[in-house]
Amino acid sequence: MISGLVQILLWQGLGELVSHFLLPIIPGPVLGLIFLLIFLLVRGHVNASLSLVSDAFSQHLGVLFIPAAVGVVLFLPQLRAHAWSVIAALLVSVVSTIAVTSLVLRFTAKKGAHDS
């Protein structure tokens, strides 16, 4: 458990450093994720301690964004004023995203099957 956490923190640290000095447009943790992914691909397996920590995080990822999401109370007047446009935008966006992604997938997969 501890060794998994240490690995993740080290990759996060490296990601933060690279983000700060070389690639300020990409968040440090995302760079850490990419580094760890490359590391896993090169090594070819995930050790038990790392998967324990990662599973714990992904099972309850939601709890970590509660503190920031509660900040929505500060935006209530603004959201109330634009409630309909926000709801419409989210609804249209989610429906069209699901539709387009699945249709593109069906089309390209079929084409690929014909080629091969």
Added chain:
Amino acid sequence: MTPDGLKIAEIWVYLSGSPLFALILTLTAYQIGHVCYQRTDKYPLANPVAIAVLLVAICLYVVDMPYQTYFEGAQFVHFLLGTATVSLAVPIYRGISSLRSRLIPLLVALLCGGVVSIVSAVGVATLLGADAAIIGAFYPKSVTAPIAMGIAERLGVSPTLTAVFAIVTGILGAMLGSTILNLLGMKQWWQRGFAMGTAAHGIGTSRAFAVHPEAGTYASLAMGLHGILGALLIPLLKNYL
């Protein structure tokens, strides 16, 4: 004030000044949300985070605590977001073996889906006259919340609005996904799952896993890839749109 009242006031001053109150509040609210979610057989509207946010907000209102004071305590939970983001590499790595044979269709579909999610949300909101702060927060909203908030910070838009929009997007996707996919006559589980993960990140993924394991695997792959590509491409897209 009576001596008793004074004592309670003293205890309250002590508690509300330490991070403990915010931490207990956050985790208890999540625990309640989690129980509701399990009891309702993982119904998307009973999303544990949405319930927890509502409970914490009501609680802060009742005890009259400003959000900033709450966040000072809860920032210890917030800090772990970055660490959790890095640990997403593990599920992506596990799903990547299923990517190899279908790399091109999956990447093309993901890019199309990602662009549509942004253009449609920003387009509709602009058309209906939403303000700039809200529109800005729409850009990363289809990406998994921890990464979306990182992107929001870099874009200079509110991570809070982004997180809230991401959660609502996930809930809507999980509720409507099956119906939309049925209407379109989608039959392959891997295609259905991938579309859910692209549009509705973690919440859509957990829905996909509940429907079919193959759909779930592809949904979590879509969520991970969308996170990485989103972090790389959304800042570029926003600058040029």
